Amino acid sequence: MNNSKKVIVIGLDGVNWQLINKLIDGGFLPNIKKIKENGSFSSLRTTLPPVTAPAWTSFATGANPGQHGCFEFVTPENDLDDYAPISSNSIKVKTFYEQLDEIGKKCILVNLPVSFPPKLSEIVITSLLTRGDDFVFPKKLIDEIPEFTKYKLAPEGKKERKLKEHIHEIRDIEQTRFKCAQKLFKNKPWDFFFVLFSGTDWIQHTKYHDLINQDLKKNQSVINIYQDIDSYLGWFADNLPANTNLLVMSDHGFSDLKGVFFLNEWLAKENYLQFKSKNKKHIDFGKISESRDKSAKKALNLNLSGLTSFMWKYPTIFKFAKKIYDKIKKILPIYVDQDIGIDTLNSSVYSLSNLIYLNRKGRFSNGIIDNDNEYKKIKQEIIDKLTKIKGPDNKDRVFDVVADSQKIYSGRQVRNGPDIILYSSKYLIKSIMGPAFVKGKFQYHSLDGIFISYGPDIKTNMELKQNNIIDIAPTIFKLMNIEQSNIFDGHPISEAIIEKV
Numbered sequence: 148m149n150n151s152k153k154v155i156v157i158g159l160d161g162v163n164w165q166l167i168n169k170l171i172d173g174g175f176l177p178n179i180k181k182i183k184e185n186g187s188f189s190s191l192r193t194t195l196p197p198v199t200a201p202a203w204t205s206f207a208t209g210a211n212p213g214q215h216g217c218f219e220f221v222t223p224e225n226d227l228d229d230y231a232p233i234s235s236n237s238i239k240v241k242t243f244y245e246q247l248d249e250i251g252k253k254c255i256l257v258n259l260p261v262s263f264p265p266k267l268s269e270i271v272i273t274s275l276l277t278r279g280d281d282f283v284f285p286k287k288l289i290d291e292i293p294e295f296t297k298y299k300l301a302p303e304g305k306k307e308r309k310l311k312e313h314i315h316e317i318r319d320i321e322q323t324r325f326k327c328a329q330k331l332f333k334n335k336p337w338d339f340f341f342v343l344f345s346g347t348d349w350i351q352h353t354k355y356h357d358l359i360n361q362d363l364k365k366n367q368s369v370i371n372i373y374q375d376i377d378s379y380l381g382w383f384a385d386n387l388p389a390n391t392n393l394l395v396m397s398d399h400g401f402s403d404l405k406g407v408f409f410l411n412e413w414l415a416k417e418n419y420l421q422f423k424s425k426n427k428k429h430i431d432f433g434k435i436s437e438s439r440d441k442s443a444k445k446a447l448n449l450n451l452s453g454l455t456s457f458m459w460k461y462p463t464i465f466k467f468a469k470k471i472y473d474k475i476k477k478i479l480p481i482y483v484d485q486d487i488g489i490d491t492l493n494s495s496v497y498s499l500s501n502l503i504y505l506n507r508k509g510r511f512s513n514g515i516i517d518n519d520n521e522y523k524k525i526k527q528e529i530i531d532k533l534t535k536i537k538g539p540d541n542k543d544r545v546f547d548v549v550a551d552s553q554k555i556y557s558g559r560q561v562r563n564g565p566d567i568i569l570y571s572s573k574y575l576i577k578s579i580m581g582p583a584f585v586k587g588k589f590q591y592h593s594l595d596g597i598f599i600s601y602g603p604d605i606k607t608n609m610e611l612k613q614n615n616i617i618d619i620a621p622t623i624f625k626l627m628n629i630e631q632s633n634i635f636d637g638h639p640i641s642e643a644i645i646e647k648v
């Protein structure tokens with residue numbers, strides 16, 4: 148019977164314990180409460196950067212980005228400012244679900260980011276980063292399960308619209324996703340089942356600040372999203388087949404932020420980066436602690452809602468980067484909000500959100516850094532300077548992490564990744580892109596998400612020490628009694644599992 152162990156993983160994108168516990172205490176999540184109390188749980192450290200695409204890829208491979216090669220939603224190609232979206236073909240090691248497939252275990256994946264194009268002959272409903280209109284594989288499922296005709300990958304993504312409409316659309320999308328997943332779960336054979344609810348991340352980009360800081364009663368319409376998803380989760384938990392364990396997890400957490408750090412602006416001010424436009428007004432957005440421009444400083448210090456409107460006053464700086472945006476707008480959860488227009492022939496560095504790339508000869512067609520010493524020197528210089536930067540109050544440092552990526556990642560793909568990696572738990576790091584629906588308050592992903600395990604092989608009511616997203620794949624293998632793969636960097640979360648004698 149050992150061989151017939153099954154696992155289901157339910158993803159709640161971007162949730163952390165701070166928010167989930169507040170909602171549990173408010174009585175809004177009876178099912179998650181029950182699963183948590185009858186299972187084992189911990190916080191779950193994610194990838195650097197804490198971004199959906201590399202995080203779910205680390206889940207799917209049990210490996211760090213230095214091995215699987217996915218560091219962001221997009222990756223630079225020939226030139227420093229030429230970015231292409233990643234796909235499942237960008238994953239350089241075998242995922243755990245491909246390994247399961249190879250030994251005859253049936254997998255069903257619903258809404259796993261970076262699963263397009265599908266690598267399984269079995270059922271895959273792809274996610275963000277799907278190209279084209281087909282996301283149901285095999286396509287004939289649409290005839291069997293008519294709810295798929297209503298299935299959508301993401302909200303329409305209009306930047307300016309009423310919150311009510313946004314919430315309504317998210318609830319609709321997740322309800323349809325649940326109905327489809329429910330039918331697959333009941334009617335199709337599987338050994339491993341995955342479904343991700345993305346709506347939590349989508350709404351948190353707008354409402355995390357309010358959910359954390361305000362009385363929950365003021366946010367009932369937003370909480371409806373969480374209550375819906377809690378009831379879906381409850382259905383799966385109540386309908387677990389025999390010998391099946393359930394894992395609930397998020398790919399990263401969320402933070403309520405104090406402000407924005409415009410990294411490319413800072414790199415330009417320090418003369419590492421040149422813009423093409425000669426008449427570009429220079430505003431010290433980057434070096435926020437010493438901003439000369441009074442209005443910019445006021446906007447940053449006062450109320451960040453002022454900053455958004457301030458930005459629109461300078462269209463030459465903040466106009467859409469059409470070239471990149473057109474390529475990725477349909478498949479990513481983000482919009483491009485700044486046209487940097489960089490002069491790659493005269494720039495040694497460029498940043499993409501939390502990642503900094505150095506313009507090395509041999510790597511990029513217009514590379515200008517041509518020897519190892521110069522490369523190391525510039526890298527160290529930038530790390531040293533960014534480490535010291537303080538926020539507008541001149542007290543706390545802007546960045547929690549400023550690191551040489553070779554010290555963060557390990558594996559063959561490190562050389563294709565960024566050169567420097569940044570993380571801030573207090574400031575949104577903006578370069579050319581930002582999360583959709585940001586207006587006024589700033590809230591963004593953080594490092595610690597959630598993990599809950601529940602089922603016949605799981606210890607009950609037990610808080611575990613922190614685990615890592617790369618530990619999930621090894622845990623799935625352990626629960627299914629499958630020998631650990633040598634691709635995994637992580638380890639099974641044995642502390643949660645009842646050892647049979």
Ligand SMILES: [Zn+2]
Pocket residue numbers: 160161198199200348398399
């Ligand atoms: Zn996410």
